[in-house]
Amino acid sequence: MCKHDIEALRAAGFDDSKILECILIVALGQLLCTLANALGPSLDAGLPVLPSIESSRLPEPVEWFETTGPYLQPSPPPDSNFQPCAFFQEQFGFVPKIFQEQMLRPDVVDAESQSLAQILIPEDLLSRIAKEHIVLVVSAANLNTYFVAVHSQMLATLGVPLEDSDQIVEDHRCAAISPAELALLDEVRKLAIWPGSEAQFDTAGLQAHGFSEPQILEAIAMAAVTNFLNTVQAGLGAVPDFPPRRVFTRKDLYPSVSASRLTSGATFPDDPDATAVARVQGGDTGAFEELVRRHSRRVFSTLAGLLANLDDARDVTQDVFLKAFENIGRFQGRSKFSTWLTSIAINTGTELLRQRRPSESLDQGEEGDEFRPRQIQSWADNPEQVLAASEMKQLVREGVLRLPEKYRIVVLLRDINQVSTEEAAAALELSIPAVKARLLRGRLMLRESLAPHFVRVQKRSPDAQLR
Amino acid sequence: MLSCAEFLAEFGDYLEEVASPKVRARLEEHLHECKTCKVIVDTTRNTIRFVTDCDSFTLTADQVEPIVKDVMSRIRDKKS
Numbered sequence: 001m002c003k004h005d006i007e008a009l010r011a012a013g014f015d016d017s018k019i020l021e022c023i024l025i026v027a028l029g030q031l032l033c034t035l036a037n038a039l040g041p042s043l044d045a046g047l048p049v050l051p052s053i054e055s056s057r058l059p060e061p062v063e064w065f066e067t068t069g070p071y072l073q074p075s076p077p078p079d080s081n082f083q084p085c086a087f088f089q090e091q092f093g094f095v096p097k098i099f100q101e102q103m104l105r106p107d108v109v110d111a112e113s114q115s116l117a118q119i120l121i122p123e124d125l126l127s128r129i130a131k132e133h134i135v136l137v138v139s140a141a142n143l144n145t146y147f148v149a150v151h152s153q154m155l156a157t158l159g160v161p162l163e164d165s166d167q168i169v170e171d172h173r174c175a176a177i178s179p180a181e182l183a184l185l186d187e188v189r190k191l192a193i194w195p196g197s198e199a200q201f202d203t204a205g206l207q208a209h210g211f212s213e214p215q216i217l218e219a220i221a222m223a224a225v226t227n228f229l230n231t232v233q234a235g236l237g238a239v240p241d242f243p244p245r246r247v248f249t250r251k252d253l254y255p256s257v258s259a260s261r262l263t264s265g266a267t268f269p270d271d272p273d274a275t276a277v278a279r280v281q282g283g284d285t286g287a288f289e290e291l292v293r294r295h296s297r298r299v300f301s302t303l304a305g306l307l308a309n310l311d312d313a314r315d316v317t318q319d320v321f322l323k324a325f326e327n328i329g330r331f332q333g334r335s336k337f338s339t340w341l342t343s344i345a346i347n348t349g350t351e352l353l354r355q356r357r358p359s360e361s362l363d364q365g366e367e368g369d370e371f372r373p374r375q376i377q378s379w380a381d382n383p384e385q386v387l388a389a390s391e392m393k394q395l396v397r398e399g400v401l402r403l404p405e406k407y408r409i410v411v412l413l414r415d416i417n418q419v420s421t422e423e424a425a426a427a428l429e430l431s432i433p434a435v436k437a438r439l440l441r442g443r444l445m446l447r448e449s450l451a452p453h454f455v456r457v458q459k460r461s462p463d464a465q466l467r
Numbered sequence: 468m469l470s471c472a473e474f475l476a477e478f479g480d481y482l483e484e485v486a487s488p489k490v491r492a493r494l495e496e497h498l499h500e501c502k503t504c505k506v507i508v509d510t511t512r513n514t515i516r517f518v519t520d521c522d523s524f525t526l527t528a529d530q531v532e533p534i535v536k537d538v539m540s541r542i543r544d545k546k547s
Binding site for chain 2: 285288289292293296297300301304305313314317318321322325371372373375376377378379383384389392393394396397400411412415416418421436437439440443444446447450451454
């Protein structure tokens, strides 16, 4: 859509009111299609069954839509008592141009403001920030510069740094969000208008992440409203109310057609286990042996550190692989296989600990108080030579086992199993900042316990204190 | 300049060598002036190296194969 198209419609006899109505009808169609794609309702009785449309047969868009509007003539300013304007002022601090440019149809603007009041604003199901993230992800998939710019600013007013919103826009999979929200954004992105995804919206997968049906419905509704408003914006050519930090251009259009979309069936890129996993999923039980051999050390060391008992760790390692085999059909490649396996190990190990010590919880929040190191003397120049290798091994083992569980598991994953921060966060269902905070605390606590064995024998330096 | 408390709150990314150039410059400015935090950084690096290198929770090669064998045996028993 561009100014030229609007002029062609005017030349064909359509006035701006009719053109706006056309745009709104197309947008409404997008909203309803989004709902239907996500909810998958059966056909109403009496309707003929039509052959399904394969996305490969749909025409590809050939023209890039520019944001060079507004395309329609300026609308009359709204009455000062017009309720939607009061709503936008109150909630957003301004009346976005997208709504100002629809004032030929104040009844529609009123309906739009009410839908935002019902879906975007409330905090009782999904958080406002989670819904703003949905708007960003869907708008970015639709290459809509306007909505990405406006809602990044809205998130900024909610305390979310613009850089964080930039990351959601560019690739939400690398953003500092919980695995549950990542799964939610993966699913809603499937509902974006373009390029169409054949992947089914996975309600059951989201329920497995703890989302309730009302929350999932709200996410779908948010995606649907976003598609509606993105379409209206593309039709009107509304110019962003804020300088856009990300301007989508023609270059973003075609590369994204071939780029792998985030689908539940997609395999995590560069997973070295992908081939073996696919073989097992295809019925080749023998291929699982390769996976057990490859990962048994990592699973064992995670469990040994968690359970603080080597015999238990050996037994539970077997249980973990059996669980993985039984559930491998449900493994959808959203993470690396090793991350998924580590999650099973952590869940199995912590469940066993819960049964033994029900009072402890791995999920307890971060301590607010800062950790103040007490051991602040230099260590010997070659601390490895202070102790024999076997003594060192024992010392480290005891030090790790003395760490509180929530720090121990992060140290185990990062420093012993060499798992990346992102994979550890995914396996533990924690945010990346939370993993980093726990890792640093765990390392400092471990350092405290090791320090007395390695301190250089010397007088304490007069400035050896924290300031 | 950063206080020690601010330094200790921020030096996690520095240890991982993923701190932004701006943050790294601030932290190194503090380290240049503060011997105590320099000791903490050096000894924490040693700690990480010990934990990473000393195989405190690792199976030996001869311990891996019995696990593989038992797991595959249990899987085949369940399938049959």
